[in-house]
Amino acid sequence: MGRPPRDRRQVFDGIRWRARPGSPWRDIPGRYGPRETAYTLSRRWQMYGTWRSVLKKVQVEADADGHIECEVSVEAGQRADAPVFTEGQAQSRVPDWASEAGRRSRDALQKTRRPL
Known part of the structure; x- marks a missing residue:
């Protein structure tokens, strides 16, 4: 026959307690079973989509x-932080600062490479 099932409300309260931000499963108090x-x-x-359907019903x-x-x-x-393009850059969509930074990083990388 087995043991009688645990009260679902008690287990649900344990799951809710665990849903608090930063609460690991191992910290669920014993009063929740x-x-x-609970896990x-x-x-x-x-896995069965029960949480999804519960959330949907609550939202409705x-x-x-x-x-x-x-x-x-x-x-x-x-936007204030959006790059401003000159007429020649409008096709490439690369702002001045990005192409300049890319060129500098490529130059620096080539200088650091050593022959094997």
Whole structure:
């Protein structure tokens, strides 16, 4: 017959406890049951896609209740850190500083090579 299964709520609480950032499986408190049980159940649910479907259902319910807000922000214009191209560079799409840096690193590499 075997042992009766552990209370799923208790195991789920252990999985939730472990989901805190930086918590390894070995640190799950004993009140949640054996860590192997929590790990096995969590891994099984991950493989079967249970976590994905739970998240989807929670998101749908939260969206229906108005708890999820979608906000899109687009700023037009040139970014301050975007490279500025001259007319001749527009085709190659390589800014002046990049081609100059590449040439300097190639020159330095060639100077350091020694014949065998």
